[in-house]
Amino acid sequence: MKRRTFFKLGAIAGALSVIKPLSASNLLEASTEGIADGPIILSTWNHGLAANSAAWEILEKGGKAIDAVERGVRVTEADLTNRSVGIGGRPDRDGHVTLDACIMDEQSRCGSVAFLEGIAHPISVARAVMDKTQHVMLVGSGAKKFALEMGFKTAKTPLPEVKKDYEQWRKENKNLFVKPEINHENHDTIGMIAMDANGDFSGACTTSGWAYKMHGRVGDSPIIGAGLFVDNEVGAATATGMGEAIIRIAGSHTVVELMRQGYTPTEACKEAVRRIISKHKDLTNLQCCFLAIDKKGNYGSYSVYSGFNYALKTKTEDKMVDSAFDRNW
Ligand code: SD4
Numbered sequence: 001m002k003r004r005t006f007f008k009l010g011a012i013a014g015a016l017s018v019i020k021p022l023s024a025s026n027l028l029e030a031s032t033e034g035i036a037d038g039p040i041i042l043s044t045w046n047h048g049l050a051a052n053s054a055a056w057e058i059l060e061k062g063g064k065a066i067d068a069v070e071r072g073v074r075v076t077e078a079d080l081t082n083r084s085v086g087i088g089g090r091p092d093r094d095g096h097v098t099l100d101a102c103i104m105d106e107q108s109r110c111g112s113v114a115f116l117e118g119i120a121h122p123i124s125v126a127r128a129v130m131d132k133t134q135h136v137m138l139v140g141s142g143a144k145k146f147a148l149e150m151g152f153k154t155a156k157t158p159l160p161e162v163k164k165d166y167e168q169w170r171k172e173n174k175n176l177f178v179k180p181e182i183n184h185e186n187h188d189t190i191g192m193i194a195m196d197a198n199g200d201f202s203g204a205c206t207t208s209g210w211a212y213k214m215h216g217r218v219g220d221s222p223i224i225g226a227g228l229f230v231d232n233e234v235g236a237a238t239a240t241g242m243g244e245a246i247i248r249i250a251g252s253h254t255v256v257e258l259m260r261q262g263y264t265p266t267e268a269c270k271e272a273v274r275r276i277i278s279k280h281k282d283l284t285n286l287q288c289c290f291l292a293i294d295k296k297g298n299y300g301s302y303s304v305y306s307g308f309n310y311a312l313k314t315k316t317e318d319k320m321v322d323s324a325f326d327r328n329w
Helices: 003-017 048-059 065-077 122-132 140-149 160-172 243-248 251-260 265-279
Strands: 040-044 098-104 110-117 137-139 190-195 201-207 228-231 235-241 288-294 298-305 309-313 318-322 324-327
Touching: 040 048, 040 065, 040 235, 040 288, 040 298, 048 065, 048 190, 048 309, 048 318, 065 098, 065 122, 065 190, 065 201, 098 122, 098 228, 110 122, 110 140, 122 137, 122 140, 122 201, 137 140, 190 228, 190 235, 190 288, 201 228, 201 235, 228 251, 235 243, 235 251, 235 265, 243 251, 243 265, 251 265, 251 288, 265 288, 265 298, 265 324
Parallel strands: 110 137, 298 324
Antiparallel strands: 040 190, 040 309, 098 110, 098 201, 190 201, 228 235, 235 288, 288 298, 309 318
16 A cells, blocks of 8 residues: 555544434434433333233343343233233234244343244243243244243134135235335334343343235344343343345444443434434335434433334333434334
8 A cells, every 4th residue: 555545544543433323312302212210111102001000010020131031022912902012913914923022031032933823922932042042043843842842822813803804805906016104003023021030131032023914024123133232331221113225234233232322212322213213225115113222321312203102110200201303103
C-alpha cells in the first residue's frame, strides 16, 4: 500500500473511532424507556401482561429468570384464542400449524424447536432440548419425536374455528405464492426477557409464525441471535415482527452487542431497526420490533412502525408501554 493511502486510511479509521453511538433520546418520550430497581420482565404485546404476572410469581420469591420466562410464555401458549402463539395459531398454506420457540439462560445455555406440530407447549420442549440433550435445536418430525419421548402431550391442530378461517382463506387465495401479510393486525408472537433478583438474565420466545406461510418456513423466533439473545455480561433482547428481516441482521444478537458497546437499550434497538430499514427497499408491512434490558436494569424498545407495545413488570410497575418507532403506518 502507498504511504499516502495508508495515512488517508489511518485518518478515516481515527475519525470513525471517535464517532459516538446514535442518540435516540431526542426522539423519545420519557415513557417509552426506563430503569428498574431489582427484577424486571418485559414481554411483547398486550398478552405480555398475563404472561408477566405468571413469571413474576417466580421472580418475587427470588426464583430464577429461566424458570420465570418459561412459566410466563406458557400462559400465552395455553390461550387458545391467540392466533399466533401455540396450538390456537393459524396454519401455514397447507393447513399445518407449525410452531417455533426458543429459550436461553444466564449461562448462555439454549434450546430451540422449529416446525413442530401438535404439541401444546413448544417452549417447554425447547427447554427440554436445552436441559436434556447435547443439542441446541431440533426441528420438524425430530422435534416431535423428542417431545413425545419426553412425555409432552399431543394436541390436534388447527382448532376447528381456525380451520374454518383457513378454508375460507384458501378459497380466496388460489395463488399460493402470494406474499402473506404481516402487519399491525396479525402478529403477536410472545418474546419475554427477564432479569432476576440475582441480576441474571434469561429469555423465551414462542410463536406459530406468519399465518399462511409456506410449509416448512421457519421465522426468527426459534433462532438464537435473531428472535432472542441473552449474554449475562450485557443483558438480553428479543424481537417480534417479520422474521425474515430480523434474521437478516441477526437482530437480537445485534442489539445485545450494541449494548455491550455502550448503547442504551433503546439506542441499540433503534440501530437494529435502522439496519433493517436500510437493507429493505420495500418497507410495506415490514414491521419489526425489538425489546431490550441491560445489566443495570435500563430497558427500552424500538420498532419500524408505530403500534408496537410491550408489557413491563417490576416491583413498582405493571403496565403496557408504547414503543418508540421510526415511522407511522
Ligand atoms: C415470525 N417473528 O415468525 C415471527 C412473527 C411475529 O408477531 O413476531 N409475529 O416471523
